[in-house]
Amino acid sequence: MVQSKQGTARYERPDAGDNGQGAEFDVLTGAPVERIARARTSFLVDDPVEPGIVRTPILASWTRSRQWAVPADHLDLPYESDCDQDSLLARSATPIVCEVADQLGCEPVSVILCDDEGVVIERRTGDSALNQHLDRVWLAPGFSYAERYVGTNGIGTALEGLAPAQVFGHEHYVEHLEDLACAGAPIRHPISGKLLGVIDLTCWRREANRMMVAAVSTIARRIEEALLEHSGRRELALLHDYLAACQRNRGAVFALSDDLLMMNDRARELLDPRDQVPLLANAAEALNSGRHRQLLVDLPSGAIARVHCRPSWTEGGLSGGVLQVQLVSSDAAPSRSTLLPHPTTLPATVGSGPMWAKCCQAVGRHFRSREWVVLQGEPGSGKRTLARATHQLHNPAGHLRLLDAEDYGPRWVAEVIEELETGGSGTLVLCHVDRLSAEGVQALGDALEPHRESTDHERPWVVATVDRSRSQTSRELADLLDSFPRTVDVPPLRHHVEDVAELVPHLIARLTRGADLTCSPDAMRILMRNRWPGNVEQLYQVLRKIVAKRRTGQITPADLPPECRASTRRVLTPLEAIECDAIVDALLDTDGNKAEAARALGMSRATIYRKIRGYGISMPPMAESGRS
Template sequence: MGDVLARRKLLTTARARLLDRPDADLPGIPRIVAASWRRSIARGVVPETVTNRFHPDLDTDSRLVRCARPVIEQLAEQTAGAPVCVVLTDDRARLLVRLDTSAEIGRAADENRFAAGFGYDEGEVGTNGVGTVLESGGSIHVVGAEHFVEALQPYACAGAPVRDPLTGRIEGVLDVSCRVEHSSPILGSLVRSAAERIQDALLRDRDTGQQAVFDLYTRVDARSRRAVLAVGRRAVLANTVLQTLLDPGDLAALQEHARFRMARGPGVDDRVDLPSGVRVRMRGTTVAAGSSVDGLVAVVTVLREADGFALPEPTSGSPAWRSARTAAGDALRAGTPLLVVGEPGSGRRRLLRDLHTGGPVVEIGSGDPVGSFAPSALVVLTDADRWDRAPAGLTAALRSSRARLAATVTDAARSGPWLADLLPRLRRSVTVPPLRNRSGDLPSLVTDLLSELAPGRDARLSADAMRTMARHRWPGNVAELRDALEVALRRRPVGVLDVGDLPESCQSAPRGALRPVEAAERDAIVAALRDTGGNRAAAAAAVGLARSTLYRKIAQYGITG
C-alpha cells in the first residue's frame, strides 16, 4: 500500500508542477506519460473534468466492428469476474462498441462520457488508454494518476492498436477499463492478444465490394473483345485493349471521370472528350454492396465522328469539366434557365462567366439589393441553397427584363422553401466536378492563376512543388488553389516557386480531414522542417517532440516537404 501511495504522490506532484510550469522536468514519470501530459497541456485539455464531444454519424456496422465483435464478446467473458468495460474505437478515438461486465462500471463509464459515439482523443481528454495509443502507436496501460484529467484518475485502462494486416495502418483501438483497485498487469496482455485476433479476422475478411467489382469486370471482359475499364475504391483494372487504345494521359483522365460518375447514378452512358482530343463513349454500370457504391465497370469505345460543337477552347482537359462546360454552353445559348451544382470553390461561377460572352453577368447573393437587368444579362443566384428567401423585387426584375437566369448550389437536396420554389423555373442542370476529381487540370489551372495573380512576372512552379500540389486533396477546390498560389507569391514574388514557398496545408496529404488542433500541429511541423532546412532532428527539437514521434507525425499527416 505504501508503494501505491508513494507512486500516486509522485504522479500528483509532478502533474501539478507541470501545470504551473509546462517546461518542468519530470523525474520518475514514464516517458510516454510525460510526453502525453505535455501534449495535453499544449492542446488545452481541461485538467479537472472530461469535456469530449459526441459524434452522431459513426459507422457502427463497419468491417472493423463486424470482425471485432466476436473477439470483444470473448474478451468480456474472459474478464467477467471483474467489473470492466471492453471498448472498440475507430482510428479517431471515437467509441464504436462498449460491453460492460457489470452495471456499476457501465454507470461510471457513462458519467465520464466513455460511451458509444463519444470521442476519447488525447486532445480532448488527455492521457488515456485510447487516445494515447493513437498518439504513441503502441499499447499502453494507464493507471490512476497517470491520467491527465482528474475525473479519470480513479480508473485504469489498457489499450492496444488494431492495425490493418496489409497496410499496417491503425484502424482502431481495443481498450479494457476498470477501477484502479481492479486493475492488473494481465489486462495489457489480454488486450494485446485480443487486438491480434481482430487483426487476424480482418485478414480473413474479404472485401465483398472490391470482389464484386472484380467479378463483374471479369465477366464483361470475357464476353467482349472491346476495351473494358473497372474503377473501384482502391484499385483500377484496364484490359489490354483499353491500354493500347488510349495513351496514359487519356487513360488517367478517363479513370478520374469514372470515379466522378460512380456517385451520380447506377447507369453510365457518357460521351467523353479526353485531353488529347480523342472522344470516347463510356457505357457501363456501378457496383454496389449494400448502400455504398464500390465501383464502376464500363465498356469504352472510341468515337470517330466529329463533335460538331465549338466553344472557346477551355483550359481544362478533365472529361467531367468538359462535359459540364458543353452542357452549360448549350443551355446558355438556348436561353434555358440553368442550375449549376458543385462544391464551394469548384469554379461554378467562373464557368458561367466564361461561357456568357454576349452581355453582363450579374451575381446576386442572399440579401443583395436588386435593380434592373439588361435583356442581354445573365443573372446568377449564387449559393441559392443557403438563401432563406428571395431578395425583394427579384422576380419582378427578371420578368420585366427577360434576362437569362442561372443559379449555383452545393446541395439541391438540402434546401428550404425558397429553393423548392425556384427549382421548377430551372430547366437544365450541370455538375461541376471538384478539383480532386480533375487533377490532370492542375498544371493548366496553375498557369492561368499565376498569370492572373502575377501578370508580366516570370513566376512558375518547380517540378517538386507541382508534384506536392498534385498530392493535395484540395478540399477548398480552385479557390483554395488560388489562395495557395497567393501565399507562395508573397514568399517568392518572382522566379521558380518551390515546395517551401507553398502554404503548410499543401505540404501534406493526410488520409482524412484534420481537426483544427491536428491542422495546427501539422502546420507547426511543416514550418519547423522548412526553417531547419529539412533537418528532422532539429525540427523535432523546435516543436518539442521526440524524433520518433516526429517521424510518426510526418507519416500520419503525409507531410511531403
C-alpha cells in the first residue's frame, strides 16, 4: 500500500514500448491495438480520429477526460485516509468480494470495490505481479479512480455512464494504464435506486476477454441482493407503508425521505413534473413535524392539491413518510392569494418547467402594470426572447423595438429618445446595457429620466437586459438600473433542464424549416444530462451542428458532437442545480478555501466536502491554490 503525505499520489514512468507483445487485437472491436494507440494519440493532439476504431462510449469518456483537464502522461490522484470501511456498501459487499477473490485466487485478476466517488474501499488480488503493478498505479484503498482524476477507466467510466463499462489497453486515457484491462458495474441501492458504488475486475490486457463485463455485472447483482438483506429498518418501514397505501388507495401515492422518492402510476399520470417540485417541498416540511397532517398546495399549473402526509419515521431532523394526493378544483378550496395563474405559453418561447413558468408570469405581471423591468441572467438564457414573447402575447398589434447597446453611438441614443416620445403603448427592449461605457450609461440615463416617473399608460414599456457576471456593477450602471423599479432573474437552462425536452423539437423545427427530423429517446437523455453552461444558445448551436449533417430521420447518440456526449452523471433537480451554483460561487469568492466557503453558506465542512464530490465540482488552478 502506498500513500502520499500530501494526500495526492503521483506516478510517472518512461515509455514502455509495446511490451513485446507483437500483433495484438482489441477484445471488443477486433481492431489492432496499435491502431487504437494511434487513435488515442490523434485525439490528444486534436487530430481527427479514424472512424470505427474507437468505441463510442470510449470516445465520449476521452472527451470528458479532456474537459476535466486530466493529465494524459502521468497519474495525479487524491487520497482519502478516512474512507468509510463500515458503510452499508462495505458491510454488504465485502463477504462477496472475498468469496469471488478466493475463487479467482489462481488467476491474475483483481476484485476491487469502490464507493460512489470512485474511492477504492477493498482490493483483493491473488497474483503478486498484478498486485505490485496496481500499487504502482495507485489503484489501492483510499485513492479515487473517478474519471475526473484518472480519465477513462472501468471504475470511473461505469460511474459516469451509470452502466457497465469495459476499458482495454490503450482505451485508457492515461498512458500508464495501457497494460491493464478492466470492467466495472455500478451498484445501486435496491430500494431507493441510489448509486452506492462500483465493483470492478482488473487484469492484464493480454488476459482480457468478452466475459469480463458479464461476470462483473453478476457480482454487482449479488451485492445488491445482499444490500436488500442489510437494508435499514427505516427504508423497510417506508417501503411497507408505501405498498400498504398503494393497496388501499387507487389515487396518487408518493413515498418520500431524504434520499428516496417513489410514486405509483397514478401519481405519474395525475401530476406533471413541474407540479411535483413544490408539492414534495411542502410535504417534506410537513413530514418533519412527525405528525399526520393535511395540506393544500398551490401548483404551478394552477391546480390545487390536497395532500395527506403520514410519517413512517422521524429521527435526528430527518424523516420519511407516505403522501396521498388528490387534485381539487379552485372552487372547492379556500381562497388563497398565493394561487398562481395557469401559465400561458408565450408565442416565441418554449418551456413549462416551474422556474421558467414563474419567470414568465412575473414578466407578464410587470407588463400589465406597465412597470419597467430589468431582465438579468447568464448569456444565452433567453432574456431578449422572453421580452419579445411577452410583448407578442399581451400586445401583438403594438409597436416593438429592440436596440442593442453594442451599437451605441449618438444615433443609438437619438433612437432611444425617439421611441420614448413616439412609441406610444409599445415596447422598447434595450439589450446588453451592462456593456455600455460610462459615457453611454450616463447618456441613456439622461434619456430615460424624463419618462421614468410618468404614470401615462400610453408610454412605452421599457425592458433592459443585463448579463449576470461575477464582476461588480459600476456605480453608474447601478444608478441607471434604479430607473427600473423591477428586476426579474431569468434562470439558466441547467435550473430548468426539464425544458430541454420541449426546446429540442422546437429548435430542430426552426433549423430544418419543418423537415421530418426527430430526436431519439437515447439522444434526448444525453442532452438532458448536460449542464449547458452556454444555456439555450449553446443548445441551439449543438443542434445546428447536427442538422448540418442530418436533415431527416432520427437523431441518435452517434449524431451528437463529442462535447455533447460528455455529460454529467445524472440530471440535477432545479434545487440541486441552484445549490451547486451557490457552492461554486462561494469557492470562487474564497479562492478555493472550502472551510471559508462552508461558513459563508452556513454548512459544515464535512457537508461541503461531500457535496463538492457529489456534484463533481472542480475548481480552476488559481482557486485550487487556496487553502482547503
